[in-house]
Amino acid sequence: MARGFDHIVHAVGDLDAAAELYRQLGFTVGARNKHPWGTHNHIVQLPGFFIELLTLAEPDRMGGDGFSTMFAAYNRDFVARGDGLSMLVLESNDAAADEAAFRAAGIAASSAMRFDREGKKPDGTPVQVAFTLVFAKDSQTPDISFFTCQQHYPENFWNPAFQKHGNGVHGIAGVVLVADEPAQHRAFLIAYSGAAEARDEGDGFTIDLPRGGIAVMTPQAFRDRYGQRAADTARGARLAALRFKTGDPAAVAAILAKAGIAFSPLKSGAISAAVLGATLLFEP
Numbered sequence: 132m133a134r135g136f137d138h139i140v141h142a143v144g145d146l147d148a149a150a151e152l153y154r155q156l157g158f159t160v161g162a163r164n165k166h167p168w169g170t171h172n173h174i175v176q177l178p179g180f181f182i183e184l185l186t187l188a189e190p191d192r193m194g195g196d197g198f199s200t201m202f203a204a205y206n207r208d209f210v211a212r213g214d215g216l217s218m219l220v221l222e223s224n225d226a227a228a229d230e231a232a233f234r235a236a237g238i239a240a241s242s243a244m245r246f247d248r249e250g251k252k253p254d255g256t257p258v259q260v261a262f263t264l265v266f267a268k269d270s271q272t273p274d275i276s277f278f279t280c281q282q283h284y285p286e287n288f289w290n291p292a293f294q295k296h297g298n299g300v301h302g303i304a305g306v307v308l309v310a311d312e313p314a315q316h317r318a319f320l321i322a323y324s325g326a327a328e329a330r331d332e333g334d335g336f337t338i339d340l341p342r343g344g345i346a347v348m349t350p351q352a353f354r355d356r357y358g359q360r361a362a363d364t365a366r367g368a369r370l371a372a373l374r375f376k377t378g379d380p381a382a383v384a385a386i387l388a389k390a391g392i393a394f395s396p397l398k399s400g401a402i403s404a405a406v407l408g409a410t411l412l413f414e415p
Contacts, residue, residue, distance in 0.1 A: 133325045135222050135343065136180045136340065137180065137279070138180060139216055140185050140218035141184050141185065141409060146184060146188065150184055152406060153182075155390040155392065156411070157297040157383065158297075158298065160173050160175055161175070162251060170186065170202065171189075176293040177301070177375075178294055179342050180342060198244060214408035215369070215370070216372075218276040218277070219275060220277075220280050225281065229243075232322075238268055245263040247261040248260060252290070258284070260283075262283065264280055267319075267322075298383045299379055299383065301376055301377065304375060305344040307348065307370075307372035308346070308370055309348060309349065310347055310367070313335035334348050334351075335347045357395075357397065362408065362409075370409070372409065375413050383402050387402070392404055392406065400414075400415045401413060
């Protein structure tokens with residue numbers, strides 16, 4: 132069964148500045164959270180999906196565990212090369228089953244790893260949230276980390292109040308990867324996503340998921356379609372863009388103009404903006 136999107140990590144050097152920029156973009160941004168291995172984050176929720184703005188704020192807290200090496204150190208090294216979309220995460224209903232499937236496909240990068248932390252409701256009441264992650268690896272893609280995430284207390288995490296945004300964004304349409312040779316990543320992404328197939332697009336392919344879709348295209352196709360320079364593919368494929376569903380892209384354009392954030396209107400009616408090493412697409 133195909134796995135829908137769970138979240139994406141937007142790794143940054145200055146977390147406070149990134150949170151403020153997302154607020155200027157019209158998003159509702161959650162409080163600052165801390166992980167035991169030294170990373171801090173802010174969450175931007177959409178229905179069934181979230182953006183994790185993240186930085187390594189306390190490197191002295193890193194240890195030798197899997198979360199320190201595969202999560203904290205990975206994002207530290209990623210940000211050393213620049214801000215951007217560093218991790219693609221799909222939802223999981225059964226982490227153990229995901230691990231078995233990844234091992235059978237030859238793409239497993241870890242055993243199932245669980246962590247718990249304290250969250251807060253809008254009124255400040257503390258609640259428990261917990262997640263189990265299973266990592267997969269595409270050896271040709273060192274600048275994207277892939278894993279699935281099983282949420283054990285989803286009722287404590289998801290909150291409709293946090294999913295209302297001043298820019299009118301109400302859902303995730305998909306993510307866009309750029310690769311010099313998209314076909315090289317097709318088999319991995321099908322195995323990782325659990326999808327049955329991918330649709331050829333001429334300059335790449337698309338994998339449709341229960342929530343969102345993964346599009347892979349060449350850097351030139353990305354520039355032609357979205358009016359933005361693609362992420363650097365010198366080290367391999369990159370996560371280049373997030374596609375948001377919004378009711379009125381013109382209203383988004385007004386918010387960006389007021390904030391002094393450069394954007395490009397597209398022939399499709401969408402708005403594209405390059406921020407913090409990523410392209411954000413606001414689509415009607």
